[in-house]
Amino acid sequence: MRTPIFLIIWLVIAAAVFAGAVAFGNDYVFFAGYVVLQYVVLSTAWNILGGYCGYVNFGSAAFFALGAYSTVAIYKFYPLPIVLLLFIGGAVSGVVGLGMGYLTLRLRGAFFAIATLALAVVMETLVVNWDYVGGSRGAYIIRPEEIEPIGNYIRYLFLIMILLAVAAITIARLIEHSRLGYGFATIRDDELAAEASGVPTLRLKLIATTISGALMGMAGAPFPYYIGYLQPSSTFGLDYAVNSIAMPLIGGTTSWVGPLIGALLLGSLQQIATVTISSAVNLLIVGCLLVGFVIVAPNGIVGLVHKYLQRKPDDFVGRRKVETDAPGIVP
Amino acid sequence: MTDLLRIDNLGKRFGGFIALENISLAVPAGERLGLIGPNGSGKSTLVNCICGTLHNEQGTVYFDGRSVDGLAAHQRTRMGLSRSFQLPRPFVSLSLLDNIRIPLLYAVAARGAHGSTADIEARCIDLLCEVGLDAKARRLPRDLTQVEMRKLELARAMAAEPKLLIADEAMAGLTHSEIEDILALLVRLNERGVTIVLIEHIMRAVMSFSRRLVVLVSGKKIADGRPDEVMRNPEVERAYLG
Numbered sequence: 001m002r003t004p005i006f007l008i009i010w011l012v013i014a015a016a017v018f019a020g021a022v023a024f025g026n027d028y029v030f031f032a033g034y035v036v037l038q039y040v041v042l043s044t045a046w047n048i049l050g051g052y053c054g055y056v057n058f059g060s061a062a063f064f065a066l067g068a069y070s071t072v073a074i075y076k077f078y079p080l081p082i083v084l085l086l087f088i089g090g091a092v093s094g095v096v097g098l099g100m101g102y103l104t105l106r107l108r109g110a111f112f113a114i115a116t117l118a119l120a121v122v123m124e125t126l127v128v129n130w131d132y133v134g135g136s137r138g139a140y141i142i143r144p145e146e147i148e149p150i151g152n153y154i155r156y157l158f159l160i161m162i163l164l165a166v167a168a169i170t171i172a173r174l175i176e177h178s179r180l181g182y183g184f185a186t187i188r189d190d191e192l193a194a195e196a197s198g199v200p201t202l203r204l205k206l207i208a209t210t211i212s213g214a215l216m217g218m219a220g221a222p223f224p225y226y227i228g229y230l231q232p233s234s235t236f237g238l239d240y241a242v243n244s245i246a247m248p249l250i251g252g253t254t255s256w257v258g259p260l261i262g263a264l265l266l267g268s269l270q271q272i273a274t275v276t277i278s279s280a281v282n283l284l285i286v287g288c289l290l291v292g293f294v295i296v297a298p299n300g301i302v303g304l305v306h307k308y309l310q311r312k313p314d315d316f317v318g319r320r321k322v323e324t325d326a327p328g329i330v331p
Numbered sequence: 332m333t334d335l336l337r338i339d340n341l342g343k344r345f346g347g348f349i350a351l352e353n354i355s356l357a358v359p360a361g362e363r364l365g366l367i368g369p370n371g372s373g374k375s376t377l378v379n380c381i382c383g384t385l386h387n388e389q390g391t392v393y394f395d396g397r398s399v400d401g402l403a404a405h406q407r408t409r410m411g412l413s414r415s416f417q418l419p420r421p422f423v424s425l426s427l428l429d430n431i432r433i434p435l436l437y438a439v440a441a442r443g444a445h446g447s448t449a450d451i452e453a454r455c456i457d458l459l460c461e462v463g464l465d466a467k468a469r470r471l472p473r474d475l476t477q478v479e480m481r482k483l484e485l486a487r488a489m490a491a492e493p494k495l496l497i498a499d500e501a502m503a504g505l506t507h508s509e510i511e512d513i514l515a516l517l518v519r520l521n522e523r524g525v526t527i528v529l530i531e532h533i534m535r536a537v538m539s540f541s542r543r544l545v546v547l548v549s550g551k552k553i554a555d556g557r558p559d560e561v562m563r564n565p566e567v568e569r570a571y572l573g
Contacts, residue, residue: 179436186422186433192384193420195404196413198438198491202403254424 010166030158036267037161038219043247043259044168045215049208051253054188059116060244062123063093063213065235067220072133089221090214097213101206124236138231141224157226168215172256246286250293252302261301335360335526342389350376351550363521365541366530373550374530378497382414383407409441413493417500419480421472428468431455434491462486478509495526510536
C-alpha cells in the first residue's frame with residue numbers, strides 16, 4: 001500500500017475515533033484516550049531505535065520531558081500555539097537525540113542502555129535545578145477552558161495527539177518499507193556485516209536517534225497543557241521509560257504494527273485499571289504482561305501472528321512479505 | 332597489470348601482541364591470490380585491516396590507486412572492496428532475497444547505479460540462482476544448511492559488485508563436492524574480471540584455485556610466489572606444513 005493511501009486511511013480512522021469519542025458524550029474518554037495515544041507515539045518512537053535498529057533506549061522519559069519542558073520554557077516567555085510548540089519540542093528532543101547518538105556511537109547492548117538511562121538522570125537533575133521552568137517545585141500551565149470550534153480544550157489536545165499518532169505510525173511504516181528501514185534491520189542483525197555490505201551504520205544510527213528523540217519530544221510537548229501542573233518527578237517518571245519499552249515488546253518490535261497494538265492494549269488496560277482499581281497497579285500490569293510475553297511470545301503479538309502465517313503456503317517471512325513472481329522462485 | 336590492492340609495511344598490534352608486522356603486498360587486477368598460514372598467523376587480521384574493520388597503526392593500504400586508510404568499512408565496500416566472513420554473518424531477520432538486496436541498495440547505489448525496484452529484485456534473483464539458492468529466496472537464513480549459508484555469504488559479497496573479493500575460509504567444513512561448487516563459483520567470478528583473494532586452510536582448494544600464493548606466519552609474510560614454488564619453500568614447509 002502506498003504511503004498517501006495509508007495516511008488517508010488512518011486519517012479516516014482517526015476522524016472516526018474522534019467522532020466516536022464526541023458521540024460518547026463524556027470528556028473522561030478524551031482524558032483517557034489522550035494518554036493511550038501518547039503511548040502510541042512514545043512506543044512507536046522508541047521502536048524506531050529499539051525495534052528497528054536493536055538499540056534499547058531507557059531514556060524515553062528524558063526525551064518526553066524535554067518536549068514538555070520546552071513547552072513550559074516557551075510558555076513562560078511567550079505562549080505560542082500548541083502546534084508550533086509541538087515542532088519546537090520535537091526539534092529540541094531531536095537535537096538532544098542526535099547528540100546522544102553521537103556520544104554513544106561506540107556503545108552497544110547494555111552499555112548503550114545504561115548511557116540512555118544516565119541521560120535521563122542528567123536531564124532530570126538539570127531541570128530540577130532550573131528555576132525558570134519551576135525547578136523541583138514544578139510549573140503551572142493555565143490552559144484555556146474551550147477552543148472554537150472544537151469545544152472543551154481536552155478535545156483539542158486529544159485531536160492533536162491522535163493526529164500525532166497517525167503521523168508517527170506513518171513515519172514508522174515509511175521507514176520500515178524504505179531503504180532506511182533495510183539499513184536499520186541490518187544494524188539490528190549484524191553491524192559488522194552491515195558495514196561490509198556498504199551500509200553506513202554510524203550515520204543511520206544518528207538518523208534513528210534523531211527521529212526517535214524528535215517524536216518522543218513531540219509527544220511530550222502538549223503534556224503541560226494536559227496535566228496543568230508539571231513537575232520533574234512525574235515527567236521523568238518510570239512509567240514513560242517502562243511503558244515505551246514494554247509496549248513495543250508486547251506488540252512486536254519488527255513492525256510498525258507492534259508498538260501500536262502494544263500501546264492500545266497496555267494503555268487501555270492501564271486506563272481501565274486506573275478507574276477500577278488504582279493507578280498504582282499500572283506498572284504491575286506491565287510487569288506481569290511483559291514476563292508472560294517474554295515466556296510465551298518473545299516476538300510479541302506480531303511475532304505470534306507471523307508464526308501462524310508461516311504455516312500457510314504463501315506466507316510472510318521475517319519482517320516483510322517478499323513480493324516477487326519471478327520465475328525460479330518456489331514458495 | 333596495475334595493482335588493484337597494494338599494502339605497504341602494514342603493522343597491527345593488540346596491546347603488546349604484534350598481530351601483523353611490516354606486511355607488504357601487491358595484488359594486480361584480475362589476480363587469483365591464495366593466502367595461507369596456520370591459525371593465529373594474522374590472515375583474518377590482515378583482511379580486517381584491508382576491509383576497514385580494523386585500523387592499522389602502521390603502513391598504508393591502497394585500493395584502486397588510492398589510500399583507504401581512515402575510511403570506514405562501508406566506504407571501502409562502496410569503492411569495490413568486498414569480503415565474505417569466516418563464520419557466515421547473515422542478516423537473520425531478513426529473507427535471503429533481502430540479504431542480497433542490501434549491498435545493491437547501499438554499495439551499488441552509492442556508485443550512482445540506481446536501479447528500479449524491479450531491476451534490483453531481478454538482480455537479487457540472478458545472484459541467488461548463481462549460487463543455487465533461488466528456491467529458498469523467500470526463506471530466512473535459519474532455514475539454510477552450512478554450505479547454503481556460505482553460498483549466501485558469497486552471494487551477498489558478490490552483490491556489492493566488487494572489484495576485489497576476499498573470501499575468508501569460504502569452504503571450511505564443506506564436503507568435496509561442496510568445495511568444488513564454491514571453487515567453480517569463484518573461478519566464474521574471476522573470469523568476469525573480479526580479483527579474488529582466497530584465504531583457506533584446505534590446501535587442495537587453494538592449490539587448484541590460486542595462481543599466486545602468499546604465506547603468513549606469526550604476523551609476517553614468509554613467502555610470496557607461484558603455488559608450486561611456495562610449497563617447495565623450506566621455510567613454508569617448516570612453519571606451515573610441519
